[in-house]
Amino acid sequence: SITQVTFIVLLSLIVGKTVGITLFSWIGARLGFPLPEGMDNRHLFVAAIVAGLGLTVALFVAGKAYEDPAFQDPAKMGAVLSVGAAIIALVVGRMLKVKDGSDE
Numbered sequence: 001s002i003t004q005v006t007f008i009v010l011l012s013l014i015v016g017k018t019v020g021i022t023l024f025s026w027i028g029a030r031l032g033f034p035l036p037e038g039m040d041n042r043h044l045f046v047a048a049i050v051a052g053l054g055l056t057v058a059l060f061v062a063g064k065a066y067e068d069p070a071f072q073d074p075a076k077m078g079a080v081l082s083v084g085a086a087i088i089a090l091v092v093g094r095m096l097k098v099k100d101g102s103d104e
Helices: 004-030 041-050 055-065 069-081 084-095
Strands: none
Touching (some): 004 069
16 A cells, blocks of 8 residues: 555655765765766766665565554555666666766
8 A cells, every 4th residue: 555654665765865875975085985987976876866776675674663564564665666766767867878888
């Protein structure tokens, strides 16, 4: 079933991971830890979106965090719907013209 818990889990996975990975990578770069050769901020951003595919851990945690099936099932549905992060990453990657680096 889809409830508010579904959308909370979905947004937490996609937005939370994207912001967290992007922010802490930026902080790391400022502290002197550069991105790998051939990778720029566009690549990093798309990779951060892909990290929103939180199926395994999110499904496990949802099962352990919520004992009541009224919350457990929607939380698991939010994790499953995070597969949409792949579509978002594909669209954003194309918009930002991210290439794999083999043509450089």
